[in-house]
Structures are given as structure tokens and as C-alpha cells.
Amino acid sequence: MTGVARKGIEMLELELQSSCRSDFLDITAMVQAELGGLGIVHGAVIVFNPHTTAAVTINEGADPDVVSDMTTALDKLIPWRDGYNHAEGNSAAHIKASFFGSSVTILVENSCLRLGTWQKIWFCDFDGPRSRKIWIQAVNQA
Amino acid sequence: MTGVARKGIEMLELELQSSCRSDFLDITAMVQAELGGLGIVHGAVIVFNPHTTAAVTINEGADPDVVSDMTTALDKLIPWRDGYNHAEGNSAAHIKASFFGSSVTILVENSCLRLGTWQKIWFCDFDGPRSRKIWIQAVNQA
Amino acid sequence: MTGVARKGIEMLELELQSSCRSDFLDITAMVQAELGGLGIVHGAVIVFNPHTTAAVTINEGADPDVVSDMTTALDKLIPWRDGYNHAEGNSAAHIKASFFGSSVTILVENSCLRLGTWQKIWFCDFDGPRSRKIWIQAVNQA
Numbered sequence: 001m002t003g004v005a006r007k008g009i010e011m012l013e014l015e016l017q018s019s020c021r022s023d024f025l026d027i028t029a030m031v032q033a034e035l036g037g038l039g040i041v042h043g044a045v046i047v048f049n050p051h052t053t054a055a056v057t058i059n060e061g062a063d064p065d066v067v068s069d070m071t072t073a074l075d076k077l078i079p080w081r082d083g084y085n086h087a088e089g090n091s092a093a094h095i096k097a098s099f100f101g102s103s104v105t106i107l108v109e110n111s112c113l114r115l116g117t118w119q120k121i122w123f124c125d126f127d128g129p130r131s132r133k134i135w136i137q138a139v140n141q142a
Numbered sequence: 143m144t145g146v147a148r149k150g151i152e153m154l155e156l157e158l159q160s161s162c163r164s165d166f167l168d169i170t171a172m173v174q175a176e177l178g179g180l181g182i183v184h185g186a187v188i189v190f191n192p193h194t195t196a197a198v199t200i201n202e203g204a205d206p207d208v209v210s211d212m213t214t215a216l217d218k219l220i221p222w223r224d225g226y227n228h229a230e231g232n233s234a235a236h237i238k239a240s241f242f243g244s245s246v247t248i249l250v251e252n253s254c255l256r257l258g259t260w261q262k263i264w265f266c267d268f269d270g271p272r273s274r275k276i277w278i279q280a281v282n283q284a
Numbered sequence: 285m286t287g288v289a290r291k292g293i294e295m296l297e298l299e300l301q302s303s304c305r306s307d308f309l310d311i312t313a314m315v316q317a318e319l320g321g322l323g324i325v326h327g328a329v330i331v332f333n334p335h336t337t338a339a340v341t342i343n344e345g346a347d348p349d350v351v352s353d354m355t356t357a358l359d360k361l362i363p364w365r366d367g368y369n370h371a372e373g374n375s376a377a378h379i380k381a382s383f384f385g386s387s388v389t390i391l392v393e394n395s396c397l398r399l400g401t402w403q404k405i406w407f408c409d410f411d412g413p414r415s416r417k418i419w420i421q422a423v424n425q426a
Contacts, residue, residue, distance in 0.1 A: 050400025258334025
């Protein structure tokens with residue numbers, strides 16, 4: 001974790017490690033643990049993924065079958081091999097990244113992430129296993 | 143509608159009711175009506191969906207066929223039954239939720255949502271009918 | 285480019301021109317060039333697309349095959365003709381717009397967009413060629 005201090009706008013970089021090609025990591029607790037460092041009591045936090053073959057999303061964390069059904073469905077819709085031209089061979093991962101999105105914004109109340117009952121924040125690696133990073137920053141901290 | 147007042151960051155919870163499994167509700171007027179309560183004159187507003195089988199999106203509101211074409215296309219791409227493992231049986235709704243996203247951010251100018259000519263804000267229930275909620279909060283209010 | 289000055293919240297409108305039906309335009313340099321006008325040194329910027337048949341996304345800019353693989357895959361998943369009811373005939377473009385999303389938020393540090401090594405900001409026209417616009421606004425400027 002690396003902090004970049006500046007005038008009232010703190011940004012933190014967190015390190016992640018995925019374990020297989022399609023790997024969804026629950027980063028909720030990791031983001032929650034940094035809210036104090038970001039100086040947010042009330043406001044919101046941006047979770048930004050700086051990779052072009054990964055994404056962040058919010059979805060159910062209670063039943064692991066939800067995530068596995070999701071990766072299976074993504075592989076059916078966007079197969080790993082499908083006549084792509086990109087020489088690196090990971091176009092499917094790039095396409096999934098744009099479908100899911102590069103960041104999520106989550107409200108914060110009394111120094112806690114305000115998520116729905118079943119919501120968790122997921123880092124989605126579509127071209128793992130790799131060392132990855134996410135960047136987090138406060139919005140509206142008060 | 144429940145207001146949670148705090149130091150300059152107002153968050154509101156709005157209640158919704160969907161009427162069928164795939165139901166897109168135009169919440170533009172509902173969000174606009176709360177901008178005063180959020181204290182935003184110039185800035186932006188975050189519309190956050192706290193459910194894991196629903197989403198929010200921005201799309202055309204003039205012709206209702208756009209929304210019905212969208213739900214039809216989603217059902218073709220992500221069928222309700224497709225050999226999923228999640229016991230609750232609604233994996234298709236979870237997958238659609240991550241494709242569409244958990245929140246939208248909309249600019250605000252002179253106390254009005256600044257949307258494109260044809261844009262409306264849609265709450266997308268993918269596993270209705272249900273009672274649902276959205277949370278809204280100001281960004282950068284000035 | 286049209287600036288709308290107001291109390292500490294500057295919004296700018298940028299003009300774009302797409303050249304074919306599915307056209308992805310790299311707008312990274314264009315957004316970077318306006319950060320000074322938005323008054324952001326540290327913070328974040330919202331890039332908002334006001335059209336219902338276009339989107340913005342963040343993805344690789346080094347190899348043009350990534351973007352062409354992406355538009356090809358989108359056309360396979362969401363064909364231009366597929367029995368849609370919307371009379372205007374561009375339902376595929378509306379559906380792609382909601383899959384990719386109406387805005388992106390990017391962190392800014394020392395007056396520079398903080399993007400990952402391979403990330404570029406893309407305006408995605410799904411129903412070009414057309415004259416298009418994007419709106420940009422600071423978040424948390426400090």
C-alpha cells in the first residue's frame with residue numbers, strides 16, 4: 001500500500017494477486033480498511049482499476065456460485081478464442097473489461113462503506129494470474 | 143423517502159416498486175425532484191443501486207420500444223435458465239446487473255440534471271417484481 | 285469547446301466527429317488538455333457522454349486491433365438487425381450504450397490524468413458517423 005499525500009485529496013494504491021485466468025477477488029474489507037487513511041467520514045470513495053484486462057464491479061458475495069456463474073456466462077458470450085486480430089491473444093479480456101467498467105463509486109457514511117445487504121466490491125481479473133493494483137480516492141470527504 | 147442529514151453531505155433514499163421480472167423504471171423526475179433536498183445547485187449527483195439483481199443506466203426515454211428491445215436482447219444474451227449453479231435461480235439477473243453497473247453520475251447545473259436531449263435515468267430491475275430502493279448523494283455541490 | 289463558468293465548478297463541452305457507424309475515438313489528449321481550464325490539480329474528472337447511442341470507456345490504446353476486435357465482438361453479440369421494434373432502427377446502438385456506460389471518472393494528480401500504463405479514454409460511437417459532444421467536469425478539485 002502506497003499513500004500519495006496532498007492537499008486534502010488522498011489517493012492510495014492497493015496491491016492484489018489473482019490466481020487464475022478469470023479470478024474475482026472480494027476487495028470490500030480491503031477498501032473499508034483504508035477509509036480512515038483516505039480521511040472519509042461522510043462522502044464517497046472511487047475504486048479505480050488501472051488495468052485494461054481487468055475491471056471492478058459490485059455484486060453478491062454470499063454464495064460463491066454467483067461469481068462462478070458470472071465467469072462461466074462471460075466465457076460463453078466472449079470466448080477466449082474467437083478469431084481476434086490482437087496479437088497478444090487476450091482480446092476477450094479487454095472486451096470483458098469494457099463491459100464491466102473501470103471504476104465503481106460507493107457512498108460512505110460514518111466511516112463505513114454504505115453497500116446493500118448482499119453487495120460486495122469485486123476486482124475482476126480477466127487475464128490472470130497476475131499482480132494487480134487498484135487506486136482508491138475520496139470524493140466529498142466531510 | 144428518508145433523509146440522512148450530515149455535515150454538508152446529504153444522502154436520500156428513494157423507494158421504488160417494479161411490476162414484472164424485467165422492469166425498467168424511469169426515475170429521472172424522481173431524482174430531479176430531490177436535487178433541492180440534496181442542496182445541489184451546480185455539481186453532480188450519484189444515483190446508487192443497492193441491489194445485486196438490479197442496476198441503473200442512462201438511455202432513451204422517448205420511444206418505449208427502446209427499453210423493450212433492450213430487455214429482449216438481454217434475455218437472449220443471458221437466458222434465465224442456462225445451467226447456472228446458484229441455488230436461488232436468479233444468476234441471469236446478477237450477471238445483467240454487473241453488465242449495466244451499480245451507479246450513474248449525472249452533472250447538475252442551475253439545480254437541474256444536465257442530461258442529453260434523449261437521455262433518461264432508468265432503474266433496471268432484472269428480478270422483479272419487488273420493492274426496491276435507490277440512494278442519491280451530491281458530489282461537488284456549490 | 286464551450287465553457288460554462290460558475291462558482292468553483294467548471295464544466296466544458298468538447299466537440300467530436302465520428303467517421304463510421306462503429307467508431308471509437310481516443311479522447312485522452314483532448315481531456316488532458318482541458319484539465320487546466322477545469323481548474324483541477326489534484327482530484328478527479330468526470331467524462332460524460334450525453335448521447336443514447338454512444339458511450340465512453342477506458343481500454344487499451346497501443347494496438348488498434350484491440351478496438352477493432354471489440355467492435356467486431358459487439359456486432360456479433362448485438363447484431364444491427366435482430367427483429368427490434370424501435371422504428372428508428374438503431375436499437376443495437378442503444379443496447380451497446382448501456383453495456384458500456386454513459387460516463388467514466390478518472391483520477392487526476394499534479395494536473396495530469398492518472399491512467400494505467402495501457403489505458404486510454406475512448407468515446408464509442410455506435411451509430412455514426414455523427415457530430416457528437418462530451419461534457420467534462422472536475423470532482424474534488426484541489
